[in-house]
Amino acid sequence: MAIASSSWVASANDPESDFPIQNLPYGVFLYRETAHLGVAIGDQILDLYTCADHGLLSSLSREVVSACRARTLNPLMSLGRDAWSALRRQLMALLDAGYEKKRDVEALLIPMKDAIMRLPVDIGDYTDFYASIYHATRVGSLFRPDNPLLPNYKYVPIGYHGRVSSIVISGSEIRRPCGQTKAAAAEAPVFGPSKSLDYELEIGILVGTGNSPGHSIPIDKAEEHIFGLCLVNDWSARDIQSWEYQPLGPFLAKNFATTISPWVVPLEALSPYRVPAFERPADDPAPLPYLASSSREKDGIDLTLEVYLQSEAMRQQQMPAMILSRGNLRDLYWTIGQLVTHHTCNGCNLRPGDLLATGTISGPAAGSEGCLLEKRQNPEPLRLPTGETRTFLEDDDEIIFRAYTQRSGLPRIGFGDCTGRVVASQACE
Amino acid sequence: MAIASSSWVASANDPESDFPIQNLPYGVFLYRETAHLGVAIGDQILDLYTCADHGLLSSLSREVVSACRARTLNPLMSLGRDAWSALRRQLMALLDAGYEKKRDVEALLIPMKDAIMRLPVDIGDYTDFYASIYHATRVGSLFRPDNPLLPNYKYVPIGYHGRVSSIVISGSEIRRPCGQTKAAAAEAPVFGPSKSLDYELEIGILVGTGNSPGHSIPIDKAEEHIFGLCLVNDWSARDIQSWEYQPLGPFLAKNFATTISPWVVPLEALSPYRVPAFERPADDPAPLPYLASSSREKDGIDLTLEVYLQSEAMRQQQMPAMILSRGNLRDLYWTIGQLVTHHTCNGCNLRPGDLLATGTISGPAAGSEGCLLEKRQNPEPLRLPTGETRTFLEDDDEIIFRAYTQRSGLPRIGFGDCTGRVVASQACE
Numbered sequence: 001m002a003i004a005s006s007s008w009v010a011s012a013n014d015p016e017s018d019f020p021i022q023n024l025p026y027g028v029f030l031y032r033e034t035a036h037l038g039v040a041i042g043d044q045i046l047d048l049y050t051c052a053d054h055g056l057l058s059s060l061s062r063e064v065v066s067a068c069r070a071r072t073l074n075p076l077m078s079l080g081r082d083a084w085s086a087l088r089r090q091l092m093a094l095l096d097a098g099y100e101k102k103r104d105v106e107a108l109l110i111p112m113k114d115a116i117m118r119l120p121v122d123i124g125d126y127t128d129f130y131a132s133i134y135h136a137t138r139v140g141s142l143f144r145p146d147n148p149l150l151p152n153y154k155y156v157p158i159g160y161h162g163r164v165s166s167i168v169i170s171g172s173e174i175r176r177p178c179g180q181t182k183a184a185a186a187e188a189p190v191f192g193p194s195k196s197l198d199y200e201l202e203i204g205i206l207v208g209t210g211n212s213p214g215h216s217i218p219i220d221k222a223e224e225h226i227f228g229l230c231l232v233n234d235w236s237a238r239d240i241q242s243w244e245y246q247p248l249g250p251f252l253a254k255n256f257a258t259t260i261s262p263w264v265v266p267l268e269a270l271s272p273y274r275v276p277a278f279e280r281p282a283d284d285p286a287p288l289p290y291l292a293s294s295s296r297e298k299d300g301i302d303l304t305l306e307v308y309l310q311s312e313a314m315r316q317q318q319m320p321a322m323i324l325s326r327g328n329l330r331d332l333y334w335t336i337g338q339l340v341t342h343h344t345c346n347g348c349n350l351r352p353g354d355l356l357a358t359g360t361i362s363g364p365a366a367g368s369e370g371c372l373l374e375k376r377q378n379p380e381p382l383r384l385p386t387g388e389t390r391t392f393l394e395d396d397d398e399i400i401f402r403a404y405t406q407r408s409g410l411p412r413i414g415f416g417d418c419t420g421r422v423v424a425s426q427a428c429e
Numbered sequence: 430m431a432i433a434s435s436s437w438v439a440s441a442n443d444p445e446s447d448f449p450i451q452n453l454p455y456g457v458f459l460y461r462e463t464a465h466l467g468v469a470i471g472d473q474i475l476d477l478y479t480c481a482d483h484g485l486l487s488s489l490s491r492e493v494v495s496a497c498r499a500r501t502l503n504p505l506m507s508l509g510r511d512a513w514s515a516l517r518r519q520l521m522a523l524l525d526a527g528y529e530k531k532r533d534v535e536a537l538l539i540p541m542k543d544a545i546m547r548l549p550v551d552i553g554d555y556t557d558f559y560a561s562i563y564h565a566t567r568v569g570s571l572f573r574p575d576n577p578l579l580p581n582y583k584y585v586p587i588g589y590h591g592r593v594s595s596i597v598i599s600g601s602e603i604r605r606p607c608g609q610t611k612a613a614a615a616e617a618p619v620f621g622p623s624k625s626l627d628y629e630l631e632i633g634i635l636v637g638t639g640n641s642p643g644h645s646i647p648i649d650k651a652e653e654h655i656f657g658l659c660l661v662n663d664w665s666a667r668d669i670q671s672w673e674y675q676p677l678g679p680f681l682a683k684n685f686a687t688t689i690s691p692w693v694v695p696l697e698a699l700s701p702y703r704v705p706a707f708e709r710p711a712d713d714p715a716p717l718p719y720l721a722s723s724s725r726e727k728d729g730i731d732l733t734l735e736v737y738l739q740s741e742a743m744r745q746q747q748m749p750a751m752i753l754s755r756g757n758l759r760d761l762y763w764t765i766g767q768l769v770t771h772h773t774c775n776g777c778n779l780r781p782g783d784l785l786a787t788g789t790i791s792g793p794a795a796g797s798e799g800c801l802l803e804k805r806q807n808p809e810p811l812r813l814p815t816g817e818t819r820t821f822l823e824d825d826d827e828i829i830f831r832a833y834t835q836r837s838g839l840p841r842i843g844f845g846d847c848t849g850r851v852v853a854s855q856a857c858e
Contacts, residue, residue: 124593124594125592125593125594127680130677140676143676144676150675150676152609152611152618152672152673152675155609155611155617155618156609156618156672156673158673158676158677158680159677159680160589160590160677160678160679160680161589161590161591161592161680161684162590163554163590163777164553164554164593165553165554165639165642165777165778165779165780165783166642166777166778168642175642175643175776177775177776178645178774178775178776179774179775180584180585180717182581182584188584188714189581189584189585189717190717191717191718191719191774210594213594213595213597213604213686214604214855215855216607216855218858237775240775243581243585244581244585244587245676245677245678246579246581247569247572247573247579247587247674247678248559248587248588248589248674248678248679249589249674249676249677249678249679250589250677250678251556251587251588251589251590252771252772252774252775252777255590255775255777256775256776256777257642257776285617288609288618288619288620289620289858290620290857290858342681343681345607345608345620345681345857346606346607346608346666346669346681346684346685347604347606347607347685347686347854347855348592348594348595348681348684348685349594349595350594351594354594425776426643426644426645426776428719428774429647429718429719
């Protein structure tokens with residue numbers, strides 16, 4: 001495999017690493033109780049704050065250097081694509097195998113295993129879409145058997161607002177929510193712990209530069225506003241959801257917790273892995289003009305997404321996590337640019353740091369379902385290597401999301417893990 | 430009318446004033462290009478920042494004084510009920526007719542008519558409820574004629590998340606949104622300016638102290654977490670809404686703009702105006718135990734709410750705004766405490782400054798509909814004094830919300846105006 005360039009950080013050149021020099025995702029970690037920006041490189045983190053302190057970013061503009069000393073990615077996100085590219089080029093130069101003063105940089109690396117990661121972004125608004133037609137169709141067939149895919153689906157990138165306060169970083173415990181649920185045959189609902197806790201495998205789009213109120217973002221400019229992508233787990237309580245969701249959509253079924261990965265992969269790092277957008281069947285309507293991109297042949301992203309589960313019994317028996325599904329971002333009916341443009345087509349303003357999630361990413365085949373709910377149509381229950389079975393999540397189950405892309409002649413670009421372990425509910429009173 | 434106490438600020442003693450000494454709502458205004466906290470008193474604003482500077486708050490704790498020097502209400506909101514009461518008592522003392530050093534305070538008043546008001550709160554999350562059964566039933570009958578009130582309504586305080594970035598202060602222009610709409614008979618949707626722009630008359634509940642993730646707020650503690658109330662106009666594009674809202678709820682139909690009033694009325698100021706909560710019909714189910722308050726006899730608030738409209742032609746002919754409806758907050762099916770408790774019953778964390786809006790407040794009678802959509806069931810179109818008619822809003826229409834409470838022997842407590850004027854859409858492309 002011929003990789004264009006490599007790093008003096010040896011672990012970054014491991015073909016299995018998520019974090020080669022071509023990736024350089026951004027995160028925020030605690031350095032002596034203070035939040036610092038960093039980029040992942042192999043099994044290390046390069047501290048951008050101390051890079052700035054040591055004059056290693058002095059070729060960059062004052063705004064970029066100041067953004068590297070911030071406590072969140074927001075100031076950097078607000079600077080726009082040229083600034084992002086300039087910083088990225090400089091960081092690549094510092095980490096390149098041919099860099100002559102690598103000793104100066106080496107001192108600023110932190111082992112990733114020792115780092116405590118924080119939410120990388122101060123998220124102003126969080127929007128969740130529903131961009132997988134396979135997910136929408138399978139879930140629709142459970143909630144509305146006679147009417148699975150609604151007539152608006154192929155015209156409107158369906159989305160709704162989520163909760164910001166309960167967005168947590170990978171590794172945070174997920175407390176099983178209490179709520180109202182009603183069995184189909186019951187007269188009245190009851191209040192108690194959810195019995196159908198689920199994950200949803202999603203990609204988060206982190207907005208860089210926003211738009212002014214009243215001014216939409218044209219489809220061919222949409223990607224210029226995207227800083228990068230992360231993993232998102234939109235934890236969902238299906239029994240609460242099915243009782244509460246009409247007519248205004250999911251609320252308490254979703255807003256108890258949403259987990260995001262610590263690393264934000266720059267959209268620029270994914271450019272060699274772009275693929276054609278989803279091919280609409282011939283009898284599907286064309287997107288309305290405001291959603292019709294002139295670059296459909298590269299509007300998709302070839303990104304493999306995986307879900308793993310490890311139960312308490314598996315941990316005790318030292319069994320590795322078990323894969324539950326494998327899908328691909330390219331299977332979305334709507335592109336990431338269409339989600340951005342649709343969101344702003346009414347003049348709604350996006351701000352730097354806003355999070356737009358794709359909705360559950362599922363493929364057409366069995367084994368590519370992005371949540372457990374979709375697996376309910378399988379005749380066999382999910383069987384774990386311990387002999388346990390699962391319909392939904394049990395307390396102490398850990399869910400791990402992974403995402404990566406790989407192509408012949410190009411390095412693997414990965415997102416790291418996005419994990420969460422379910423803990424028992426509080427007393428539901 | 431015997432009013433317990435009066436102020437040396439003469440305009441505060443006018444029985445028509447929204448802002449007697451018993452109200453003292455909080456807001457944020459621009460003072461020489463810097464945001465300062467203030468309280469409304471008659472036609473004046475008392476500047477809390479300069480009060481702190483001049484030592485007029487020195488009897489209060491350091492935290493309260495520091496919060497009075499902040500740029501938003503959030504620090505004060507986070508301090509809790511005892512701190513709010515202590516500050517309120519001190520401000521009442523400074524403004525009381527019997528205050529001996531009124532000259533010291535007089536110099537710190539700003540005429541309200543000269544003040545530029547800002548959003549008073551840095552809102553982290555915005556949730557919109559659907560707490561009026563009259564609204565839910567009338568609107569439901571339009572969207573779902575055979576199924577107006579869904580089976581969950583009398584058990585679940587239905588709510589959903591709104592957009593924070595597009596919350597604007599009273600007086601901001603409201604740009605008509607573009608969006609997808611589909612006529613019932615049409616094959617496919619079209620993209621263009623909304624033709625059915627509407628207002629929604631709501632009250633906003635501003636959260637003071639929040640709750641920790643995973644820990645709900647018990648119903649009998651709910652009001653302790655409420656800092657105060659404001660007016661909210663949840664502008665809505667009905668044609669966009671009816672096409673997009675299934676299955677995940679309203680999105681672009683609502684998130685282009687939400688207007689709030691500049692003044693936040695402390696919940697404490699409303700305590701003399703508390704009334705029994707909505708009396709559920711005998712055959713309605715009782716609230717589930719987690720929503721069952723032990724103080725139903727005072728869980729309601731007697732607050733009159735009014736909507737006025739002034740068209741461009743009315744302005745040109747110097748006609749005053751015309752009243753469109755008059756309702757009352759006490760007509761809500763769910764109390765403000767129930768909204769807070771339900772929101773947290775799954776462990777969802779509220780933060781200081783979060784906004785919970787009630788949803789459209791409508792009463793049972795004709796003339797108490799809190800939005801134009803509900804008036805569509807009237808046989809006659811709405812007729813303005815110019816001879817114009819309205820089904821929905823036209824460009825240059827101004828909508829004005831007012832709210833006040835008044836009881837024999839007690840002063841009028843008002844919210845001031847919450848206004849917005851519709852302007853033509855951008856080019857929809």
